[in-house]
Amino acid sequence: MAYKVPFIDPKLHYQNLKAEIDGAIQDCLCNGDLIYRHQLREFEKDLAEFVGVKYAVGLNSGYHALLFALMGIGVGPGDEVITVAHTFVATVSAIIHCGATPILIDVAPDYNIDADRIEAAITPRTKALLPVHLNGRVAAMDQIMSIARRHRISVVEDAAQALGATFNGQMAGSMGAAGCFSFYPFKVLGGFGDGGSLTTNDPQVAQMASRLRYNGEDRETGEYHYHGQTALLDNVQAAVLSVKLRHLPVWLKHRRGVAERYRRGLSGINNLALPHFPETGQWDIFQNYVIRTRARDRLREYLREAGVETLVHWPKPMWEHRGLGLKNPGLPETEAICREVISLPMSAETTFEQVDYTTGQIREFFSRRGPDRS
Ligand SMILES: Cc1ncc(COP(=O)(O)O)c(C=O)c1O
Numbered sequence: 001m002a003y004k005v006p007f008i009d010p011k012l013h014y015q016n017l018k019a020e021i022d023g024a025i026q027d028c029l030c031n032g033d034l035i036y037r038h039q040l041r042e043f044e045k046d047l048a049e050f051v052g053v054k055y056a057v058g059l060n061s062g063y064h065a066l067l068f069a070l071m072g073i074g075v076g077p078g079d080e081v082i083t084v085a086h087t088f089v090a091t092v093s094a095i096i097h098c099g100a101t102p103i104l105i106d107v108a109p110d111y112n113i114d115a116d117r118i119e120a121a122i123t124p125r126t127k128a129l130l131p132v133h134l135n136g137r138v139a140a141m142d143q144i145m146s147i148a149r150r151h152r153i154s155v156v157e158d159a160a161q162a163l164g165a166t167f168n169g170q171m172a173g174s175m176g177a178a179g180c181f182s183f184y185p186f187k188v189l190g191g192f193g194d195g196g197s198l199t200t201n202d203p204q205v206a207q208m209a210s211r212l213r214y215n216g217e218d219r220e221t222g223e224y225h226y227h228g229q230t231a232l233l234d235n236v237q238a239a240v241l242s243v244k245l246r247h248l249p250v251w252l253k254h255r256r257g258v259a260e261r262y263r264r265g266l267s268g269i270n271n272l273a274l275p276h277f278p279e280t281g282q283w284d285i286f287q288n289y290v291i292r293t294r295a296r297d298r299l300r301e302y303l304r305e306a307g308v309e310t311l312v313h314w315p316k317p318m319w320e321h322r323g324l325g326l327k328n329p330g331l332p333e334t335e336a337i338c339r340e341v342i343s344l345p346m347s348a349e350t351t352f353e354q355v356d357y358t359t360g361q362i363r364e365f366f367s368r369r370g371p372d373r374s
Contacts, residue, residue: 004307005354008186008347016349017243024239034235036219043238044197046245047181050164052174053199055206058233059213062160062182062196066094068212068231069178069198070128072205073154075100079127083158084113085318085326086334087132091158092318092326100127104318106331110277111290112139114333118147128154133162133172135275136188136255136287141167141175148176156180160196161287163189164252168281173199183233183241188255188287189248191237251348255286258350262289265359269366271295288313289346291362296342299365306361311343 014021024039033039040058048056059065075081077099083091085104095102103121108114113131129148131139141157148155155176159165162172163181173179181187183195198209208226211218216228233241263276273292277284290313293299300310317338319326344358 003309005309005345005350005358007309007311007343007345009349010185010190012349013190013347017247020243021240024243025236028236028239033239036214036232037235039235039239039242040233043233043242043245046242047197048199050245050248051171051179051199053179054201055199055203057198057200057206057209057213058238059196059198059209060231060233061090061194062158062180062184063090063094064213064229064231065160065178065180065182065196065198065209066090066130066156066158067097068209069156069180069200069205070094070098070100070130071212072198072200072202072208073128073156073177075127078125080123080125081128081130082118082121082126083130084132084134084334085329085331086111086314086337087134087158088160088314089318089321089324090160091130091132092324095130101125102326104326104329104331106333107134107337108140108333110137110275111135111337112137113144115140115143115147118144119151122147122151122153126151126153128156128177130156130158131176132158132160133165134287135290136162136165136285137275137277138162138165138167138172138282138284140280141170142281145175159199160184161187162285163187164248165285166283174201177202178205183237188251188285189241189244191241193234193237195233195237195241197233247348252285254348254350255346256284258346258352258355259284259286259289261352261355262344262359265356266291266362269363272362272366286346288343290341290343292337292340293342294340295365295369296340299362300342302365303358303361308358308361309345312341313343314338 079100159173160182179199183191216226
């Protein structure tokens with residue numbers, strides 16, 4: 001079905017950048033630059049500079065950034081890592097694949113880890129905190145970093161949804177021992193397939209990730225240091241991402257403008273919660289514009305019929321997926337969120353007209369239902 005307002009529009013995105021992107025791809029293909037060439041090194045340099053860290057290591061997914069970051073700080077069997085269940089499954093899978101145990105705690109109303117609950121979850125086995133900067137909003141990093149310092153544990157930032165978001169002027173992915181980014185096409189910096197990067201100021205973490213992604217090999221010496229993986233960011237993807245990174249600051253401002261337009265259109269509707277939280281240090285970049293209502297499923301259907309494409313991140317708590325083998329940690333806020341959230345169209349191409357149409361449809365939905373029904 002062709003939506004009147006698509007969630008994102010990858011074809012239009014490409015058309016708008018066609019000349020630049022085609023040039024970058026042709027440059028790679030015509031010169032045979034396919035694996036670990038100057039385009040990848042240049043992208044890593046630009047990304048590190050953008051995030052404000054010494055090193056960026058290009059990988060083939062955000063999942064691998066998480067896995068290698070955790071391995072890089074020494075997480076292994078017997079360790080515990082504290083994180084949230086209201087995240088993409090890769091956050092938790094990376095902990096499991098290190099042989100460690102994820103300790104899942106609840107989130108605050110802004111969908112990020114509830115920092116007030118962290119200390120109660122710390123045990124002698126806790127090796128790291130893994131906050132997720134969800135929907136483009138950085139978690140309460142001042143509190144998180146000070147807890148980590150007090151307990152002498154590391155912090156790995158899952159910044160997959162937060163490239164360009166800041167906390168007290170510091171970029172997501174620059175505050176912990178490592179930051180983890182995803183370039184999945186829906187992300188603020190999306191490739192033409194999977195991609196990711198680890199960012200860090202720690203030369204040892206950077207070196208380990210650089211080797212792990214290349215089956216454990218040190219490219220300079222040819223020595224294999226570990227049993228690694230094949231997890232390098234493709235050179236062509238890096239070339240495309242370099243083009244897009246130059247546009248990112250404008251896109252992020254646009255997203256904030258779109259969010260503000262949604263706010264204007266949706267303020268004052270009973271029983272509808274909007275994602276505008278006090279920016280107590282944060283500068284949110286709205287990877288997703290997530291609204292919350294108990295009438296979520298009916299609203300979603302109404303919008304679908306009106307031609308507005310929406311997504312739900314995520315409809316079922318992670319522990320209810322039996323195959324993941326997770327115990328129910330009893331997280332009421334996470335459970336409620338799964339029933340109530342819906343993400344509205346949001347991208348660099350989303351127009352104010354599309355936002356106005358969407359907010360108009362949402363208003364109509366609620367006015368038809370009457371003011372006092374939840
Ligand atoms: C919060 C979060 N963490 C981790 C990931 C994993 O990234 P990737 O899909 O690139 O492996 C994603 C991607 O959707 C994400 O949203």
